[in-house]
Amino acid sequence: MEPLFGDDVLARPAVALPDGAHHLPGFLTLEQQRWIVARFHEWTAGPVPLRAARIGAHEMSVRTVCLGWHWRPYAYSREAVDVNGNRVLDVPDWMVRLGRSALAAATGDEAATAAYTPDTALVNLYEGDARMGMHQDKDEVSRTPVVSLSIGDTCRFRLGNTRTRTRPWQDVDLASGDLFVFGGPSRLAYHGVPKVYPGTAPEGCGLASGRINITLRETGLEG
Numbered sequence: 001m002e003p004l005f006g007d008d009v010l011a012r013p014a015v016a017l018p019d020g021a022h023h024l025p026g027f028l029t030l031e032q033q034r035w036i037v038a039r040f041h042e043w044t045a046g047p048v049p050l051r052a053a054r055i056g057a058h059e060m061s062v063r064t065v066c067l068g069w070h071w072r073p074y075a076y077s078r079e080a081v082d083v084n085g086n087r088v089l090d091v092p093d094w095m096v097r098l099g100r101s102a103l104a105a106a107t108g109d110e111a112a113t114a115a116y117t118p119d120t121a122l123v124n125l126y127e128g129d130a131r132m133g134m135h136q137d138k139d140e141v142s143r144t145p146v147v148s149l150s151i152g153d154t155c156r157f158r159l160g161n162t163r164t165r166t167r168p169w170q171d172v173d174l175a176s177g178d179l180f181v182f183g184g185p186s187r188l189a190y191h192g193v194p195k196v197y198p199g200t201a202p203e204g205c206g207l208a209s210g211r212i213n214i215t216l217r218e219t220g221l222e223g
């Protein structure tokens with residue numbers, strides 16, 4: 001007899017994430033994803049174009065446009081001093097609201113959610129075989145959570161530990177529309193994107209290929 005519960009039910013075991021890390025698959029609807037991709041095209045046509053940040057002599061394979069504060073390795077400024085010197089666009093109000101509702105959905109922490117006002121968004125575009133090495137998000141003064149939204153091709157997201165960029169780590173697939181939050185004891189966990197799976201973007205997400213990731217953060221900076 002064909003078993004009803006074969007090995008395939010174990011194909012994608014739910015991984016328990018460390019404290020402070022949350023994965024909510026399918027947080028954004030396809031319509032919301034499409035709408036955000038349309039905004040993405042407006043941002044990249046704005047005062048500061050997409051650019052691959054340079055880390056020493058090395059150019060990142062991911063290209064980024066920032067809102068609110070411009071990030072470069074390893075500092076924030078209001079002007080894109082390593083691109084064209086223009087001031088970046090503001091973080092739109094809808095994005096602050098989206099960040100709050102994401103945090104509420106992930107943590108259920110009403111007080112933290114009400115106070116959460118992300119003042120920067122790093123919007124990354126992964127094309128071709130772009131990936132991101134293991135790193136900590138630690139250029140912010142604030143240690144409130146990072147809210148991460150993914151659109152387009154699925155990626156393998158690697159969440160490591162807070163001490164080293166090596167194992168132990170856990171791999172989580174982030175698909176189009178997924179929300180990932182890392183705060184609390186996971187806020188300074190090393191993380192990266194070792195792989196994007198080409199051709200996995202769902203029809204109707206607004207991106208035919210490639211992956212957009214938006215991370216919302218509170219910098220805790222003045223000015």
Ligand SMILES: O=C(O)CCC(=O)C(=O)O
Pocket residue numbers: 122124132137148157174191192193213215
């Ligand atoms: O693309 C991702 O999912 C992660 C992006 C990231 O870690 C970053 O922008 O600092």
Ligand SMILES: [Fe+2]
Pocket residue numbers: 135136137191
């Ligand atoms: Fe990061």
